[in-house]
Amino acid sequence: MSTKIPPWEKVLWKNQPYPDNYIPEGALESSLRKNPNFKPYTYWPLVHLSIAITQHLATIFIFLSVFVRLKDRSLDPRVLIFVSLGCFFVGYFVWEVLQYTQSSGGGSKHGSKRNERVGDDRAKTLKSSILIFLALMSLSPVLRTLSAATSSDSIWALSACLFLLNILLADYGSSSSVAQVGPERLTSVLSMNAAISSSVVLASRLSSDLAVFALIQFSVQSFTLFPMLRRRLQAFNTRKLSTRAMQALLTFALSISSLILAAPLSSTIAFLFLLVLLAVTFFAPAVLVWAQKYKKWVETFISPTNYQVTISSFRSEIRGPWDVAVPKVN
């Protein structure tokens, strides 16, 4: 045959010399895509993500050490009040800086409207803080005698349960996107409420009204305001090495302070704290990476609906031309 047969094209409107059910060689293998969304876990990004958990745990440890010192009366409540006020202002300043850099870096499309919203937010924040301050001040005498009749053991147990709830349900992700300048949302209300109740329950063991007030104020700051700031910081451009380093530094600072505060009280506890922090930061990601190859086995036991990371089956997903098209929204 002199004429070359034109190559087969996947069109129907041309009259081709091939039969209608012709399939060229290698068409199937080329159209298959194996595990297109599969990105296996690697170690260091996981460590970076688990920094959030470490920070949270460190905060809790700091709080517990402070409580023990308050109870022993080795810490003057007034010192605590001033320290927490100082932290509050520092944190607020950082927040404002972040907001400013993000708003100016992201382009000022709706300039005046955004300024308005920012102003509203500030007023709301001011109102909230004054309200909380006054409410706490008025409620602390009542809170002090709340559980006078209950024995200490039940109080410790109750508090431990509530903190556990807090750790499990806390939101360790970051703020969704840079464009969200609206009012900051608390995505996990139950965990925050659990932490606050736990601190109220613990505060009823203290002996003076001022101590109660100081402790609850500190807890409000650590468990409500600080997570917001932390999330904001996490969302802040994790590509650059400098921000990553800052994150790591912050974590380190928090952990060290918790250890320092805990050490004089009981070295066993300090040691336990250290172990837990290290485990969460370095050991758990390793375990996760190692357990990846058993993900399919794990998946059959856990329903994937409640988890943020959808577990897709490993090494067995095959996508081809028969699948429903997945739109790319960008």
Next chain:
Amino acid sequence: MMLLTSKYTTSMSASLYNPSASVFWPLDCKESGYAFGWCNNNQNVGCIVVAGVIQLHTVDSKLPEGLPKLLEHTQQHTEIADLGELQLIGKCTFYSGQRKGLVAPELEMGQAIKYSIVFYHRHEAQTLRFYLMDTFGLDIDAFNVTSSSTVRPVSGRKSSGISQDIVNQLNVASIINAAILETLSSMSNATPSSTNLGQTTKSITARTSDLLETAISKSQSFISMPIQVICNIHISAKYRLKDVSLSVQQMDVRADQSAALLRQMAALQPRREGVRIESYSMKYTSFFNTVWLILNDVTIGYAFGNFLCENHEVLSGMLKDAVENFLISWPQRALCWLDSWPAGLKLNTELSRFYSGTFVDFVDIWGGVLRHTIFPQLPKIIYIFGLISSFGVLIGGMGGMTMSIALFYDMFVVLTLHIYVCYTIAVLAYERALWGLGSLWRLFRGKRFNVLRNRTDSWEYDIDQLLFGTILFTLLAFLFPTVLAYYALFALLRLATILIQASLEIQLAFMNHFPLFALVLKLKDPWRLPGGLYFDFVRVLVHVNEHEAAGAGTDEQFITTLIPIVENQPITLGRIFFQYTRLWTKLASHYDPFRLFKSLLLGRFLVPIPRFDQRDEIDT
């Protein structure tokens, strides 16, 4: 009015496809003569009710033509024109043989209709017996017997051959018969006799003295009416005086009863011609029921009052002791017990101390008030109760056992007033705490109750709302057991008082409205309380012609068949007590243990059944 004399053959078999007229024949009428009555035509099935028979020997030759006029004349004199036109039905003959037993008449009527005979009892008017299609509307309540509360019309039974009109005719047959006979005798004998139908009926109050009537009417106007006006004074927007105190309500009930008695006595006066026997009988029953109840009440009240008057010292001593023990010191001891870690429960000390201090002081104050005001006078009070119970009936009929029950009820309410107040405080605190706890728990989880959709939705709270709410929630959760403990104590006390009050009220309701008369009447003469009809069969001899006899194979002149007879079905016990079953269901639903328990848990305010509910049940 046609009187045709064509002879025809009787046919005793009325099959379903040959419609035949039913002839209702009075059982006690055994003469031959001209039958008169009503011809009803119920949609092609004719129903003929024979009211009576004009005997042949009293009739002259000229009267067959005058009979229609006679009937018309009689009908005009009575007020039963709505029952249909009185007609001459035909000629009837009783073939009396040597045989003993019930014989069925043979009728010669107008057209050659086939007919079948149904017997019925024709009672005289004095006996107050009658038939009824449906049940007797027993409103044994003196309040609401009006002339319109008669039998309910039955609908949709026209095609069955017997309907309410027929039954009315059956009831009136005796009166009409008597009237016709009397007219005839007066016409033929020409002796003056009054055609007053009132002679044939029983007039009750002609026998009772007019003195009684005037006495009742005087007391009604001087005493009962003002009392009733006082009873109905509005204290606040919603409550009248009689809603507050049971004694006042009892006086009101008694005043109502005497007013109703008076009305009924007037209505039961010499019976007007043609008044329906059903309503008359109903009023009669109701009147005598009220009279009997009041007499019972007065008798028992006299005995009880004597007992009270004789033992007033001892009784007052016992009452004082009981009140001191159960109502004053026991709550105080219970409150102190709650304050000091009852059963190992550790309640919040400050709140517990506050609660118990307040309540103990309050009970103390009330105990002091009682001791200073009521207790010194208690013997005198009991003596006065006894006097009212025995002789209060002389003052406008307010007295008797019912009055003393009502007075004791009021005294009980006064004595337990402190429990009521403490309960109110405790229930308010408990309800608020429960409601706050529920709402804050929703806040704890981040949800909110959507009133528009009546469900729980998730909701984003502000930070300060969240913080404040969480702190308050912890606070309330710790204070809740204390509130619960004190509430439980007073709720139980309140439950006990309500149950006692309820039993006293039920007793009072029984004494006030009990269908005693209807019960006794049911035993003595069930015909006077009809509750429907049924058909029985009775053996009857029928005269047959020769060729029919030959066809049946005998050569007797009479054969026996069964003929239906309309009997009365007396009213059922359930129907007598139907108001009571309704009252019982209402009481049971109000005091249902599950409902009470749920109300206790949810902190709703416990009340005894509202009085107007109770009265509505008995009134309707």
